[in-house]
Each structure stands twice: as C-alpha cells, then as structure tokens.
Amino acid sequence: MSIKELVxxxxxxxLRAFEDLLVHYQDRVFSHCLRLTANSDDAQDLAQEVFIxxxxxxxxxxxxxxxxxxxxxxxVNSWLNWQRRNKKLLIFSLDNPVNTSNGEVIRELAAGEDSxxxxxxxxxxxxxxxxxLDRLAPEYxxxxxxxxxxxxxxEEIARMLDCSxxxxxxxxxxxxxxxxxxxxxxxxxxxxx
Numbered sequence: 001m002s003i004k005e006l007v008x009x010x011x012x013x014x015l016r017a018f019e020d021l022l023v024h025y026q027d028r029v030f031s032h033c034l035r036l037t038a039n040s041d042d043a044q045d046l047a048q049e050v051f052i053x054x055x056x057x058x059x060x061x062x063x064x065x066x067x068x069x070x071x072x073x074x075x076v077n078s079w080l081n082w083q084r085r086n087k088k089l090l091i092f093s094l095d096n097p098v099n100t101s102n103g104e105v106i107r108e109l110a111a112g113e114d115s116x117x118x119x120x121x122x123x124x125x126x127x128x129x130x131x132x133l134d135r136l137a138p139e140y141x142x143x144x145x146x147x148x149x150x151x152x153x154x155e156e157i158a159r160m161l162d163c164s165x166x167x168x169x170x171x172x173x174x175x176x177x178x179x180x181x182x183x184x185x186x187x188x189x190x191x192x193x
Contacts, residue, residue: 006024029047033047046075069159132183140178
C-alpha cells in the first residue's frame with residue numbers, strides 16, 4: 001500500500017494504517033530527533049511526542065505536502081516546544097553515530113593523504129563547528145541543521161517551520177554569519193592557550 005493510501009486510511013481512523021506509517025518513518029524521525037537533542041533518551045521521548053502529535057493531527061493532513069515533510073515539521077516544532085519546556089542546554093555533536101534500522105552507523109571522513117598537522121587542524125575545526133553550533137540561537141541552529149545537514153531546500157524548510165521563505169533565508173544567512181563569528185572567536189581563544 002502506498003504512503004498516500006496509508007495516510008488516507010489513518011486519517012479515517014485506521015490504527016493499523018497509522019502503525020504502518022510509524023514503522024516506515026520511525027528511523028527517520030528518531031534520527032532527526034537525535035540530531036536535534038544530541039541525546040538518545042531525549043530523542044526517544046521527542047520522537048514519541050512527534051508520533052502522538054501526528055496521530056492526533058493526521059485527520060487535518062491536507063496532502064499538499066509530502067507526508068515525510070509534514071512529519072519533519074512536527075518534529076522541529078515539537079523540538080522547539082520541548083526545548084522551551086525543558087530549558088536544557090542542548091549539546092549537538094556532529095560526531096554522534098546515526099541509528100538506522102541496520103544498527104548504529106558512525107560518520108567517517110574519507111581517508112586522505114593529510115599530514116598529521118592537517119589532521120589535527122581538521123579535528124580542531126570540527127570541534128569548533130560543533131561548539132559554535134551549540135552557541136547559536138535555536139532558530140538559527142534549526143535552519144542550519146535542516147539546510148546543511150538534512151539537505152532540505154529553502155522552500156521545504158519554510159513549510160516545515162510555517163514561516164515565509166524570506167524568514168528562512170534571513171535565518172540561514174544570520175546563522176551562517178553567527179557560526180562564522182563563533183568559530184573565529186573559538187580559534188582565537190584556542191590560539192591564546
């Protein structure tokens with residue numbers, strides 16, 4: 001059965017159809033939650049909240065957007081609400097493994113012919129990017145994750161966040177500017193050590 005058919009059935013109250021949707025999208029939603037929360041336990045809680053909200057709202061799904069994009073939007077909005085409620089310091093790591101249906105996958109860089117110095121510099125830059133990303137305002141961090149890590153278009157991000165295309169472009173621009181400033185500041189701090 002196609003996703004569209006499952007969504008239509010779930011919208012009419014078919015629990016089995018919603019369960020099939022959940023099985024189909026659970027890894028993708030959990031992976032995104034893990035990127036946002038940087039904590040497996042929090043990611044599980046957030047993913048559960050996403051699917052509860054999706055279940056409650058599926059009758060209102062208008063089929064104008066892709067169902068996965070709709071779920072992604074619920075995920076981002078749930079994370080922003082969760083962050084406000086919990087007021088936790090969010091730690092985001094680009095080095096965290098990704099959980100898939102085939103187990104954990106560790107992100108690796110392709111081996112190059114870097115010298116030891118170049119390898120250390122690359123590790124320092126990676127650490128600076130992670131730290132700088134942690135320091136960004138949530139609205140900038142969110143759009144940068146969606147654009148740079150998840151690969152969504154500006155239009156898709158605007159739909160997910162329910163904001164204008166101009167707002168998305170502005171946030172991405174400001175986020176890139178702020179992350180660059182933070183990286184420069186961190187490198188200066190490290191050079192002084």
